[in-house]
Amino acid sequence: MKLTDYNNVYFLGIGGIGMSALARWFNRNGFEVAGYDRTSTVLTDELESEGISIHFNDDPSEIPADFLGDAEHLLVIYTPAIPAEHLEMNFIRDLGIPMFKRSQILGKITENLFTIAVAGTHGKTTTSSMIAHILKFAGKDIAAFLGGIATNYNSNFIANEGDLNKVLAVVEADEFDRSFLTLMPDLAVVTSADADHLDIYGDSESLKESFREFIKRVKNTGHIFIKEGLEENLVPIDLKASVHTYGLNRGQFFASNITIERGFFVFDYTDHEYLIKGIRLGVSGFHNVENATVAMAIALSLGVEPAIVKEAMESYSGVKRRFEYLLRTDKIVFVDDYAHHPEEISAFLKSLRALYPNKKITAVFQPHLFSRTRDFAEEFGESLSLADDVILLEIYPAREKPIPGVNASMILNKIRHTDKIVSTKEGLIDMLEGKTLEVVATIGAGDIDQLVAPLKKYLKSRYEVE
Structure with missing residues (x-):
């Protein structure tokens, strides 16, 4: 076709x-x-x-x-x-x-374009939007297909402007249903490959094999940027594309000297050629520092000047529902995040704790998928135990039918502390009424986003925030 x-x-x-x-x-x-x-x-x-x-x-x-x-x-x-x-x-x-x-057509659109594809069980939306923003800021003509609403553009799509044959395509390469195997990228990023979508893959090894197939699809003259440590299990020995590693304080491209200043993450970027100091990231989280590191590495490899990369990175304002601040005052902090895998929740809550070490964190989590809840109940309990107080909503089914015996209580029983309860969506605000609230986080990939506006309204009224 x-x-x-x-x-x-x-x-x-x-x-x-x-x-x-x-x-x-x-x-x-x-x-x-x-x-x-x-x-x-x-x-x-x-x-x-x-x-x-x-x-x-x-x-x-x-x-x-x-x-x-x-x-x-x-x-x-x-x-x-x-x-x-x-x-x-x-x-x-x-x-x-x-x-x-959709995946077949995305592959067809990008087959004749220089394509940058970002894959990973988590981190791909933020990383692809960071790459797109830096390149757009630097004046490159791009077409970006994103898995979230980039707040700098209030869109999940950044439109190309000139000759289509000269456009740089930035795409989020989705592992669900093996969709990313339609792509043949020039540059690829792999942020993570944790066990997920086991309803599709069956087991963790099958998921990893799919990532290996994705990596093999990178053009022979291309480059792979992969989180340090993953290359040992995912990169085939006979791969012709060049492999580069990145991470926090490790890898060929790395972030170091990470500090928190007035609620913002500040870090240095280092590779074999460049040292960029004192980058003030506009979005929070250690995981986002890591995402920023590989986004900067990609932009530098495409010839964007270091000073432009730094300026662009500091002007990046995030993706809706990815560590998104709804309220940020001395009285109350309200953050919303799309995290729906135990590793994502852990990264989110650890970063929130680093930002607010002396405040009580109340997490409201809606599990996503019956199969994911069943497969990772213990891991969910472990990650949610990083909060001080947990309110669980019932499972958002998405594409699934209920599984007998699988419900939010499976996770509740695995949370280590006693400040935990299951609530209905309708009863959430009443549930919060008697609690001391300092940092409130809504977490999940289902329809929990429908609660964000009423919860923000409630918190603003309760704490007399303008």
Whole structure:
């Protein structure tokens, strides 16, 4: 297939974070775009404001007639989250119109572009947005497909401006459903490869094998930037691409002299050629210092001047729901984070503790997926024990059916201290009413984000914050 063979692009599941970025790319590059999603959201509202037609009923008659009337030039892209019984999907299939996954089309878009792909079971959204921001700040023409809303651009997509053949593509390479194996990057980053998505992979070794396959897909003349220590298990011996390691105080590219000054992380960047001192990172977390280190290494390797890299990194303002401050006062601190794996929660809470060593941390966590809760209940309990007080919400099922006997109490029983309880979403604010609150953190990848606004309103009122 060639993308130039198509005029119209129809999305089944257009409101997803990855699908909407693709929709924006097609819309900005001259295609007619329309789509379906189950519910209206802020993101779908934004797509509609950009001229994309969207409907929210699963009804084949809602598919634009001119799209179906020119089926030869219609590209249909779907998300695996669309259920098998979906009426529109089956209608399109019965017409004999081919349908493609998002990952296949992302691979097709980037196959002729210089591509920087960021993979990892966690850290990939922040790292890819950091790389994109530095390159954009430096005046490079990029097309960035991100897995979150970059606050500098209030978007999950940064549009290319000039000749498409000269564009640098920055993509988040998703390991879920082995999607990243459609890419053939020039530069690749691997931030982590912890056991996750075991409902897809079965075991940790199968997940690691998928990362090895991803690494093999880097062009022979390309470069791999991998967190120091992972290369021993993930990089094939006969790999022709160059391998570089990074980390905190270790690796060929590393951050050192990490301090916290007035609530901000400050560090030095070092590699075989450059020393950049006193970088004041606009987002919090030791893990984000590590992400910044590899983002800077990528930018320097592409010829961005060290002074520009530092200035860009200091102007980076993060990704929504990644260590996002909602309130930050002497009376109360409220932070929201997307963490949904034990390693992510541990990194988040350790950084929060470093920032506020003498304050009480209250964590509100919503587990994501029954299978992940079952597989990592003990690890979740260990990581959440880093907070002083834990409120668990019930499991957000996402794509899964309930598993008998699997619920939030599995995690509750593994938390070491006694300040812990399970709450409903509706009862959360009442639950907080009798507690001493100093640092409040909402954590999770489900619909816990719907509680952020009412919780912020409650905390502002309770602590008389303007």
